[in-house]
Amino acid sequence: MSALYYKKLRKQQNPDVSSSEDSDSDEEIPKKKLKSQSKPQAYEDDDDLFVVDRTGNGEAPKEGDFHTLDLLGTNHLEPYEMDKDLKEILEKSVVGPKFEKDFQPQARLLGRNAAARLRKTKGANWFNLPATELTEEHKRDLEFLQMRSTLDPLAHYRRNDRAVLPKYFQVGKVVDAPEDFYSSRMLKKERKKTMVDEILHNEESLSKAKKKYAEIRQKEQTKRRGAFQRFGNRKSHKQQRESKMKNKKNFSPFLGVEMYSTSTQKREWTYTPEKLAAVRLEINITFRQKYESVMKPEELELFVTPEEELRMQRSIEDAALKFADKFRPHIWPSVKWTALSFFKRAFLVWVPSDTSIRMVMMACFYLAMKIDEFYITIEDFVRNMNVGDPRQNAERILKLEPELMKCLNYNLTVHCPYRPFEGHLMDMKTRMLLLNFDLESIRRDSMRFFQHALQTDVLLLYPPSQIALAAINYGLHAQGKSDEILREFLRKLIGIEEDSWAARDARPEDLEKLEKTVTRVNQILKEVEKQYVAVTEQERESHKSQLSRIQALIPELDERRKAEWEAGGRIGEMPGAVTEQPVDSDDE
Template sequence: MYATSTQKREWTYTPEKLAAMRLEINIKFRQKYESVMQPDELELFVTPEEELRMQRSIEDAALKFADKFRPHIWPSVKWTALAFFKRAFLVWVPSDTSIRMVMMACFYLAMKIDEFYITIEDFVKNMKSYSVGEPRQNAERILKLEPELMKILDYNLTVHCPYRPYEGHLMDMKTRMLLLNFDLESIRRDSMRFFQNALQTDVLLLYPPSQIALAAINFGLHAQVSGKSDEILREFLRKLIGIEEDSWAHRDARPEDLEKLEKTVTRVNQIMREVDRNFVAVTEQERENHKSQLARIQALIPALDERRKEQWLAGGGVGLMPGELAEQPVDSDDEIN
């Protein structure tokens, strides 16, 4: 149950909390190197907003990878993989990681969690243009990243996806709303498009899956019946909550039920606005810019680490030597694609 899950307790945030977490890890990464950087090198380091766009580039490429994967990947595997990825980069920073390989490790781990069985050999065969090396090397790197990924996720590996509540809500609508003059199945394609777009936003980290599912239904309704979508959603929620349609009975409805109805409608529209506002298709030019910038940062990091060691030795070698296990980047000989 989502209500008692680690997902709600440990991995659901407010927008303000997410922004603060991303700023914190960005500042920590800068502080790690700022004492040994030259003035002309400072411009290489990116803002939290730029790091988030780098993540969106990877998410966009990964969803294309998933769509081409054979055998066909279940939607829940994609959702779980993207949830792992988003959670991981509330701790790691893209500049200090092999961000593409982290995404591949997220997918392979998600397949195991969702019982979508595939061998590592077949998995890396599907990587093709996403590959950054030989199949054997890719397999080794993914398997090496897996325990690091599980640790950073604090072994909270169960992800509650919105697809099951979506099917439940749709079935309820078909049962309870027999007088609709269109086929409810017609909203499915637009709902799935909403889910796909949502995967490239923060809604996974902000809202319960049942509410995301309702937003997908309302998005599909809006595409089919436009101005009547909120009216249909309200009618469905009234039936679901048990509020009678008769005006006199409606007056006698419990205040908490009416409040729940209004809060749910407000939240559904909020989720839809969040996806509409924050989903931005990644252009090839933007992807290339990210790739170039990340490559330059990662090319500089070995030199910076060497300077930090020299600084540490000059200071008497007190404490843990820079670059020891506690600060090792995550398989970071990669570039964005």
């Protein structure tokens, strides 16, 4: 393009030198009238574009004389009219005067959200948050903020709204308040240039990080298998033996015994057989003395002995278990155990003759469902009751519920043996691999043992873990298995080495614990076998009629006591009056 341009320019300036070969256009090129009519001198290098000083005759040009410098054979510059072809070619050229303005980076060429990236601020809705330069210090601090949840595992943060570092942010300085000078002020030596530096110089954070790193490393090492496992933090045989002996000191063969040993169930509601009989005799005597002064001789026969009261309770318990088996939705076994425990505890304070024993049992079941989180409405509950008006039954149950909790001294925690039973059964499967029968076959007989135990006093006499062991032993007996299976399981559970007499002599308390556990299991089996007697329908009807006669006589006896109190000058409290307990109230 440049060669053609200069050729045409030369032809305009020197028309005599033009030839037919150099002409690229049919248009007539206007000839330039020269000031000097003399023919210029011809040179051998006329075609050379880089030869200067054609008209100076060899003389050096004067300083500042621009007319003497002629690049193309002229001694002055004149306006030039561009050729049409050349003008069209230049118009199609990309590079031009407006090149920088027309070809700047555009939003449509940079992809999605390019306009937002080109802006220097986030916008007015974000208070013109600037796009701060992302230095290495800022990058580390922003990454640290994204991982802030690792600093304190107990603190809960919202998850990060983005996976990349933000573009718009500002760095500020926290100024301590004067009132926090002694409480939450950072010391001067604790202040660093960045947050990452402060964390790296914080001993507490470093200790937590080291502890977490050790836990992760230990977890990864335990995943190793085969020959590579020994390269982890594996204890020596001596360390393993010492650790095993250390665990034996605080070991108990009863699952869940730690929770039971500190519960109100053991402290308040666990008795010996002698103490339990004494409590029942005491409440029976107290009830008799209450009405003894106003009773006629023939009415004394209506009052029952503690043994007869206990038999009445067994009759109600048998009917309640049948009610639970037919209940819909199906009741969990733990609900039945909790309800029967409440019932037995309540009648260590009340007497069956002075209450509606059947409605007390229903209130115990409804309360047990709440305690075990077996959610059901009172309408659905009374719908399962086949007798009485549903509305009246609901009112009586809801009225009895607070009285029942008060009678139980608000000790509503009941530890059931079903969870220890599952734990012991699972432990037997892992420790006793050489058994020639399926342990799951004893489950049905063990559940029947629990059903029988609910109608005895073992709930008030023994821990639930020992009752679970007794259920396992009962199931083994039902399958025709030997007692040695349970003994062998307890021996492995306690850690007694059968063939090591030296180990037995070193820890004789392990043998004592084993014998004590086996003896207790046998006692539970004997108690259930002795106390459980199926209630006949004739016996149930007899108890029902006897209770109805006593409860019909109670209102008349209360009237006699009130009349005797009035005749005696109304000294003391009125019979039958309820003494309100003092209650702390904000209104007072």
